[in-house]
Amino acid sequence: MFTLEQTNEIHDRLGNASTLKDYLLALRAIGVLASVSYLTDGHTVHHGADGYEVVTEPTHEVFEVAATSDKEAFVEQLRLHETGVTSYVEMSRGLAEAGVDKWTLDTMELTMTYYDRAGTVLLSESV
Template identity: 35%
Template sequence: MFTIDQIRQAHSKVQSGADFPSYIKEIKNLGVTHYEVYVADGRADYHGNDNTASWPSKYAALSVANTPDREHFLSILKAHQQGQSDYPTFCRQCAETGVYKWIVSLTDMTCTYYDQAGNQLLTEHIPG
């Protein structure tokens, strides 16, 4: 069983999107099967086969745009994955482009981004 402290320790090593694959590997080794991150306040729910751990709000509430701008989101995601932004900046930009949440499946090694209506904006494979 994993704890939120173990998740925080793994997350503390992430400086940019370029660090994401190693973060995923580390929390997968802890037993996380999937997790959801809510852009509006950064809270996250981590799930495993035998437990769940929740990370409370990480920052002041952001207003998530009602209408998603998928093309602009794709450009900020690419920049983030190349290490051009930190996590707080990426979250703010996600809110501005209408990303409500993302779900990371460590079983399928995918990350799926959703708008407020629950529509999938993008599913991508996580390098592993």
């Protein structure tokens, strides 16, 4: 099974928008089936076969996730980050304020999906 050190090394090397597909493929190669990142504090749960999980440390202070989602504000936060206007932490704060609870990376389907607190899919994209 994969280790926290392996997932962290892959994230450090490939964890950005320009190498997202390579990031997912590298995670898949070590046995990660999906990764779920939570906006509240930035921790990620990497899921493997048979219920195996590896959990990262939080990456930022705790953000309150809005009870209702605002899709327009959510999409604007993604745009700001994609164009380099905001840092990862600024984007995370903005997404939480827009009601995004988490995103999942599916290494088998090569998708990234964003969810609100109710578990409703706000956006799902192929990588």
